Amino acid sequence: MKLYGYFRSSAAYRVRIALALKGLTFENIPINLVPGVSQQKSEDYRAVNPQGRVPFFEDGAVAISQSPAILEYLEETFPEVPLLPTGTADRAVVRQLASLIGCDIHPLNNLSVLQTLKHDFDASQGAVDGWYHKWILEGFGALEALLANTAGEFCFGDSPTLADIYLVPQVWNARRFEVPLSAFPLIEKVDAACNALEPFKKAAPENQPDAPQE
Template sequence: MKLYGYWRSSAAYRVRIALNLKQLSFENLPVHLIKNGGEQHSISYKALNPAELVPTFTDGDISLNQSLAIIEYLEEMYPEPALLPQDPAAKAKVRALALDIACDIHPLNNLRVLQYLSGTLALTDEAKTAWIQHWLHTGFNALEQRLRRSAGQYCFADTLTLADICLVPQVYNAQRFALDMTAYPIISAIHHHCQQLAAFALAAPEQQPDAQ
């Protein structure tokens, strides 16, 4: 197994957590999103992933992009420990929480969006930070309300799931952009609990070989 990623990529971070939780060995292959104009734009990487995004995951002849698709592949191939409940309704609720983060919150503070704000639109650093914090607050406000109904130690009761794998990297982003987390005690408590687990600690951006 090979994982092409970037140390600070939230999506790659999710996959690292899942691989660690399932205790799977993999080769971590850095794709630096800043150096040399962005290594994701290289001819060799574009051949692997035409979207020029990370992560890309390969397992023999299989090549996958999209972090949640990669994690669900791992879930099917290596079902223990389970990252999704067996009950269809519970499984759908966990997927919905994960998608709230991965599809609604994360894309608005992704690198290529921020580069467009700074570059093409010529926003100041202050304006860019305001943009990021606005959309983080919008997403976290809704997520915190949902978690009031579903959370225990983790996003879904006391069982670690795909939702937690998505939540931790998103909180890392929020902390990076100095978001005030006071209004989100449930999100903060789940994040703190997950951070005590080795699978999450080893997947942390600062622990990666390409960390800058």
């Protein structure tokens, strides 16, 4: 299995966590998304993934982008360590938490979106930061309310699920943009519980080969 990613990409980070939780080994191929380098636009990478985005995942005949699709594929193909509960009602709840992050928060805070705000709307860094904070604060507010009904040690009960796989990269990004998280005690508690586990540590941006040495 090969994963084309970028240490700081939330969507690649999700896939790394899932692979690590399931104990799967894979080739981790960094694609440098930094503006100016933009390796995702290179001919070499376009030959692998014409859409030129990360993550891109290969497993034999399967070659797909889109982290939600990759994660469901991993769950169906390697069910031994499950990332979804058993019952359909519980699975729906976990997927709801994941989608809240994956659809309502993350797409609005993507690098290409922030750059469009700067270039096409002449937005100052302060205005872009305000945009970033707005979607995280709104989304985390909704998520915190849902977690009051679902969380145990993790987002749903006492073992990690797909919901935690979405949560941890989003919290990592929120901290990077200095979004205050004190209004979200359940989110902070679950994030801490996840980051105490080896698979989450292994998948963290700072532990990737393309992370800058501090």
